[in-house]
Amino acid sequence: MFENLDVLKILGYGMTGFSFLLVLLTFFLLRAEQKREQEPRPLIIKMIWRFMLMTVFMVLVNGFISFPLFNQNAKLHESVTQLSNNNMEEFTKEIAQNADEIENLISAPKTNEDSIQNAMQEIIDKQNQALDSIKATLTIANSTEERITGIDNLKQEMAVNYKVLLNPNVDKNTKMEANQNLKALNTDLKRIAIAPSK
Numbered sequence: 001m002f003e004n005l006d007v008l009k010i011l012g013y014g015m016t017g018f019s020f021l022l023v024l025l026t027f028f029l030l031r032a033e034q035k036r037e038q039e040p041r042p043l044i045i046k047m048i049w050r051f052m053l054m055t056v057f058m059v060l061v062n063g064f065i066s067f068p069l070f071n072q073n074a075k076l077h078e079s080v081t082q083l084s085n086n087n088m089e090e091f092t093k094e095i096a097q098n099a100d101e102i103e104n105l106i107s108a109p110k111t112n113e114d115s116i117q118n119a120m121q122e123i124i125d126k127q128n129q130a131l132d133s134i135k136a137t138l139t140i141a142n143s144t145e146e147r148i149t150g151i152d153n154l155k156q157e158m159a160v161n162y163k164v165l166l167n168p169n170v171d172k173n174t175k176m177e178a179n180q181n182l183k184a185l186n187t188d189l190k191r192i193a194i195a196p197s198k
Contacts (some may be wrong), residue, residue, distance in 0.1 A: 022055040069176040087137055088193040092186065098123045098130075099183050102165060106175045113168060124162045131155050134193050150192040154185055161185075171172045 005024075010017040029048045033040055101123050105116050135151045164170055164178035 012168075015058075015065060019055070019059045019062045022051075024056055026052050026055050056098070085134055088134060088190075091134050092190040092193055095127055095130050095186050096112050096183075096188065099179060099186060102179050103176070106165075106172060106179060117166065117168065120165055124166070127158065128155070131158070131189075134189070138193070151189070154192070155187050158182060158185055 007021065010021055010053040013020075026048065029051065033044055033048065102120060105120050105123075108116060130155070131151060135148060138148050138151065161181050165175055170178075
């Protein structure tokens with residue numbers, strides 16, 4: 001039952017993990033004594049009782065140490081949300097700037113189509129990296145599945161417009177329209193990415 005127990009991982013939870021291991025060890029000691037065919041040894045039973053008392057004491061100490069930390073959870077969550085929102089502000093600002101750069105590239109004279117296409121591809125790659133960073137930040141912050149799915153959906157919609165922008169056979173007006181779609185999607189992105197303040 002406990003063969004695959006990862007002691008180091010359990011100890012990674014600090015005092016809580018250590019207390020759990022003590023309780024588990026008490027259980028193992030009692031089970032080992034019960035499996036004996038001879039009469040239970042009074043000295044061993046007495047030692048197990050002492051060990052159990054020490055375990056209960058450790059669990060209580062752990063509870064008293066941990067209790068004040070629970071009161072800090074709301075403040076900690078608020079700080080994480082604020083930090084996450086600051087990161088999201090930077091990402092969405094960068095994405096908005098990228099849309100302006102794309103617009104400049106669309107408007108640029110078609111003297112060197114290859115260099116314009118390469119510059120456009122670089123901007124689109126930056127956009128995708130920013131979207132991946134936003135998704136990763138939301139995942140780390142234990143955000144709702146709805147927000148993470150929203151980022152995925154926006155990325156797919158943006159990809160459709162990127163194809164239009166990178167297509168050399170598409171006229172300037174259609175590319176401008178695709179970029180306007182991207183700007184609208186950027187507004188949706190900001191709404192999804194930045195958590196509302198409470």
